[in-house]
Amino acid sequence: MKDENKTPPKRVPAIRTVTINGELVPYEDARVPITAPGLTFAVCVFEGIRAYWNEDQNQLFVFRLNEHLERLHFSAKMIQLDPLPPIDDLCKQAVETVKANEYRADTYIRPQAFVDEFGGMFAKGPVTTTIAAYPRSRMRDFHDGTKVCVSNWRRLSDNASPPRVKATANYLSSRLAGLDAQSKGFETAIILSESGKVSESTGACVFIVRDGILITPPVTAGILESITRDTMMIIARESGMTVVEREIDRTELYATDEAFLCGTGKEITPIIQIDQFVVGDGAPGSITKILQTAYDDLVCGRSKDHEDWITPVY
Numbered sequence: 158m159k160d161e162n163k164t165p166p167k168r169v170p171a172i173r174t175v176t177i178n179g180e181l182v183p184y185e186d187a188r189v190p191i192t193a194p195g196l197t198f199a200v201c202v203f204e205g206i207r208a209y210w211n212e213d214q215n216q217l218f219v220f221r222l223n224e225h226l227e228r229l230h231f232s233a234k235m236i237q238l239d240p241l242p243p244i245d246d247l248c249k250q251a252v253e254t255v256k257a258n259e260y261r262a263d264t265y266i267r268p269q270a271f272v273d274e275f276g277g278m279f280a281k282g283p284v285t286t287t288i289a290a291y292p293r294s295r296m297r298d299f300h301d302g303t304k305v306c307v308s309n310w311r312r313l314s315d316n317a318s319p320p321r322v323k324a325t326a327n328y329l330s331s332r333l334a335g336l337d338a339q340s341k342g343f344e345t346a347i348i349l350s351e352s353g354k355v356s357e358s359t360g361a362c363v364f365i366v367r368d369g370i371l372i373t374p375p376v377t378a379g380i381l382e383s384i385t386r387d388t389m390m391i392i393a394r395e396s397g398m399t400v401v402e403r404e405i406d407r408t409e410l411y412a413t414d415e416a417f418l419c420g421t422g423k424e425i426t427p428i429i430q431i432d433q434f435v436v437g438d439g440a441p442g443s444i445t446k447i448l449q450t451a452y453d454d455l456v457c458g459r460s461k462d463h464e465d466w467i468t469p470v471y
């Protein structure tokens with residue numbers, strides 16, 4: 158009998174080919190054994206990378222590919238996986254994976270490294286690396302902004318489950334905060350640290366703008382050391398803006414003139430409401446919009462600045 162309460166299966170995007178341990182294989186053949194510690198104990202690290210299609214240049218550009226794969230290596234080292242393939246090899250594999258699928262649209266690339274086959278929670282190998290890529294378009298809230306709440310879940314700490322490690326296990330915390338936010342009608346949440354200061358969102362970092370100054374929590378605030386956050390700080394400073402990394406109080410979120418989330422997935426998403434407080438005049442702020450445009454020009458290969466940040470696929 159049909160179970161009406163069952164969540165309908167999510168459609169897998171049309172992925173033709175993925176990479177497993179350096180080999181291109183059909184997506185249907187990419188399977189994880191149910192005994193893998195990567196599954197049971199979340200002995201797994203991963204990355205999320207975006208590539209942007211530039212119609213005028215008939216080209217797909219991957220954004221800061223090298224930095225993402227450096228972070229994958231760092232994460233793997235922190236959870237003591239056996240050594241991964243060299244970063245250069247993984248970069249080539251990422252590009253080849255996208256190419257094999259012939260994507261000519263904005264694309265998301267998901268590398269993972271996990272302990273495969275069979276073992277306990279302390280197993281360091283055998284490590285399997287996988288790379289999947291699929292079309293992923295612009296965030297829905299990019300232009301109109303999003304509404305977030307402050308979570309009553311607390312952020313992980315460096316002494317427990319270090320957030321600067323992009324480990325699968327860390328995302329339980331994000332899931333709990335995100336589901337809680339959605340049940341209250343918000344898109345996602347901003348999470349405070351155990352000491353009550355702003356940390357980050359479920360899958361993105363946070364910036365606020367007060368009196369024209371960009372403020373973001375420091376890397377010691379329980380955040381992932383975000384590549385987009387780094388990008389934003391660099392391009393904001395290059396545009397003559399002042400950027401400060403410091404603790405942010407909860408009430409500063411409510412008092413802020415502008416705010417935005419930033420991350421590979423979220424891109425630069427303006428925040429227009431935090432809990433019951435409207436941010437600014439309830440529309441994306443002017444500084445946020447300037448930064449969005451600069452970011453967009455960079456990632457789509459329209460800017461002459463930082464050309465080393467983009468890798469052409471074709």
Ligand SMILES: Cc1ncc(COP(=O)(O)O)c(C=O)c1O
Pocket residue numbers: 205331357358359360361362380381382383384385386419420421422
């Ligand atoms: C928890 C968390 N914070 C921040 C970010 C943003 O990091 P990045 O800009 O490197 O994608 C992400 C996304 O990967 C994330 O999952």
